[in-house]
Amino acid sequence: MISRSQIQIAITLAVVAWALLLFVEGVSLKPTYLKPYSIAIGIVTLCFLAYDRWIWKFPPLSRTLGKPVLRGTWKGEIRSEWIDPSTGTRIAPIEVYVAIFQTSSTISLRLMSKESSSSTLTAALQVSKVALPRIASMYQNIPSLSLRRHSGIHHGAILLDVYGLPVQRLFGWYWTDRDTKGEISLEVRSRKIYSSFNEAQRSMANPT
Numbered sequence: 678m679i680s681r682s683q684i685q686i687a688i689t690l691a692v693v694a695w696a697l698l699l700f701v702e703g704v705s706l707k708p709t710y711l712k713p714y715s716i717a718i719g720i721v722t723l724c725f726l727a728y729d730r731w732i733w734k735f736p737p738l739s740r741t742l743g744k745p746v747l748r749g750t751w752k753g754e755i756r757s758e759w760i761d762p763s764t765g766t767r768i769a770p771i772e773v774y775v776a777i778f779q780t781s782s783t784i785s786l787r788l789m790s791k792e793s794s795s796s797t798l799t800a801a802l803q804v805s806k807v808a809l810p811r812i813a814s815m816y817q818n819i820p821s822l823s824l825r826r827h828s829g830i831h832h833g834a835i836l837l838d839v840y841g842l843p844v845q846r847l848f849g850w851y852w853t854d855r856d857t858k859g860e861i862s863l864e865v866r867s868r869k870i871y872s873s874f875n876e877a878q879r880s881m882a883n884p885t
Contacts, residue, residue: 684721688714733781736843744802745810745844748779750871752881753847753863755790774877775847775863776870786814786835789874793820793828810839811849818853831855837863 692714696706733739734746754770761768776787784802788795800814814835820828833853840846847863871877 684725685718688718688721729781740842743804743806743810743842744781745839745842746779747777747784747802747812747839747844747847748870749777749866749868750877750881751775751777751847751863752865752867752877753861755851755859755861757857757859759857759859772878773861773863774871774874774881776872776877778870784812786812786816788816788818789871789877791874792824793818794874795819795833798832812837812839812847835861837861 692711696710699706733742733744734748739746752772752774755773756770757768759768760766771790774789776789778785778787779802784800785797786795786800787797795816795818797814797816800812803811803813805811812835814837816833816835818831818833820830831853833851835849835851837847837849840848844866845864848861850858850860852858865881867877867881869880871880
């Protein structure tokens, strides 16, 4: 989102340009003309804030922009390509929940499984006229304390393609600095944001 200081600079430049044009045309300038200046900054800031938080999500506008509304908690699974050395086979799919926080200008993710949680360090929603919308993110994964002996804190990257407008499915891939990788598929959505795996699992038995 545009910051208040950026809005202030833009309005200041507009005021200066407006004053110069009036001066060139011989119009007398009075200090009282500047009284609404701070009010104008406040109004424009509130307009930008309202747009960034809420207005852009209205269906006619979001469809025109081609920007999917993703906010909520998504249920799905991870399919890792990691081979368990004790069995020589891949591990079973892992149930996960992904909470997505989104405004028009920002997006962040929190992935929750039974054993760990991951939070984005940086994330972006890429929108293209010729390709599916895509979330690109780098994250930090923090396992439960009791599991860190064999599964330490690590970092990774994730790409999620967005299917449908309104959105029906998220599907993509992840990689970690432990040389593991896999697929992630998310197909069940709740409009609510849940803060833990247990809360999401309990509540999304009947998603809203």
